[in-house]
Amino acid sequence: MSTRLVPAVVAVGLAVILSVVLFVPYVARQYRRRGELGMGNAALALAGLVYTLALFAYVLLPLPELRPDFCAVYGTSGPQWIPFNFLSDMQKDAIGTGVAATLRNPALTQVLLNVALFVPLGMFVRYMFKRGVLATTAIGLGVSLLIEVTQVTGVWFLYPCAYRLFDVDDLMANGLGGLIGAFAAPVLRAVPGQRLDVDPGQPRPVTKSRRLLAMVCDLLAYQFTAALCGTFANVVLLAVHGELIGTSDTPPTELPGHDVASAVGLWVPWALLAVVVPLASKAPSLGQGIVRLQATTRDGRPAGPGARLGRSMLGIGGYMLFSQLGGLLWLVSFVFGLASLIAIFTTAGHRGLSYVLTGLRLTDSRAVDRVEALS
Structure with a gap:
């Protein structure tokens, strides 16, 4: 490559x-x-x-490769502290006269690239973080300085000497790019899908995309929680029985407590997300709570903890459990998950399989909050 x-x-x-x-x-x-x-x-x-x-x-x-003769092979001649030194470099690298020849000059090309490199930074900082022109330019200079210092220190002394040149002209060019980007930031308003036509507190319809987004959030949250719990349990296991690693032929899976560590990685995230969340909060699941959906009864009242737990067991909770137990249960989880996905597109109001089985409705939580506030 x-x-x-x-x-x-x-x-x-x-x-x-x-x-x-x-x-x-x-x-x-x-x-x-x-x-x-x-x-x-x-x-x-x-x-x-x-x-x-x-x-x-x-x-x-x-x-670069770290080697005994690193500085002799990769080392630079030292920082370049003279402002506008690129003008003398342009004279040395001149390949003709006229505008076209000047634009092809390698020294000028390098400066223009350094300007262009920081234009997006200025645009993103000013538009997305609502900073002024001066603050945006200062941030651009700060980022450029961080990069230059990283280079002059050999990636913060990872290497014995700098393998890229610290150049004050690069710092100036980057700052100019940030300034240009700050003035060009309004261009980003042209990106579609940003306009907010409804007040953030106004209820929205329950759509297919919103249901799918909640499902993705649930799955990702479970995978990350399981990974964190499993990693923590294995770190504890290896800390307690670490002397067995590398000193015997005992594989990690046969270490005392390995079954406990595996159980922690399986049951703790399942209990947190499939049991604790629906019981302790109004959200049917973490993902549905994130996209502001709430389970209600047929008469519009918030579903109770028992109903929310039952829905969880027939939804993401059941899927997580079957998928982790393995064997034929993995096939059950696949079929169950596929059926739940199809049901989002085929059930009234995109309720999905778990809501149909429990007889619950799915409502924007802001609408439920308004009804409770008026009652």
């Missing part, structure tokens, strides 16, 4: 991972702040994440 493609691949890969990790909290924040997700806002947030990761990847990667 070309070294020029490595930073892009790394940035996109990390963006995908972080997007999955941050998906649930991002959706929760959007629903609390806007009352809905907003695909345009989500697209801008993803673009900002990819850009930020690409920015640091391109200025740091690929990392």
Whole structure:
């Protein structure tokens, strides 16, 4: 793979991972702040994440090999502190006269690229974080300074000397790019799907996309909770019986307490999300609570804890349990999950299988809150 493609691949890969990790909290924040997700806002947030990761990847990667003669092979001549030094470099690198030749000058091209590199930063900071022009420019300069210091210190002394040049002209060009981006920020208003036509506190219809979004949030929340609980349990297990690792032929699965650690990774997240959440909160599940959905009875009253727990067992709770127990139960969970997914599209009001089986209704929680406030 070309070294020029490595930073892009790394940035996109990390963006995908972080997007999955941050998906649930991002959706929760959007629903609390806007009352809905907003695909345009989500697209801008993803673009900002990819850009930020690409920015640091391109200025740091690929990392050179750490070797005994590192400084002799990769070391720079030292920081460049003279402002506008690129003008003298342009004279040295001149390849002709005229506008076209000047634009092809490598020294000028480098400066223009450094300006362009920070234009998106200025646009994102001012538009998405509502900062002024001066504050946005200062943030751009701060990010540029962080990058330059990282380079001059050899990635904060990971390497014995700098392998990329600290150049004050780069700092100035980046700051100019941030300034241009701050003035160009209004262009991002053209991204569709950002406009909020309804007050955040106004109830919304229960749609297929909203139900699917809740389902995705439930599944991701369970997977991350299970991973955290399982990791914690295994760390404790290895801390207690760590002397067996590497000193005998005993595999980790045969360590004392391994069954307990496995049980923690399975039952704790299931109990938290499938039992505690529907019993202790008004939300039928974590995902449905995030997208502001609530279970109600036929007469519009909030469903009680027992009804919410029953719905959970016939919904995400049952699916999580069967999928983790393995064997033929995994096939049961697959069929159950597929049926639940199809039911979202085929049942009245997109209630889904668990709501049909329990006789409950699915309502926007803001509508329920209004009814309770008036009663």
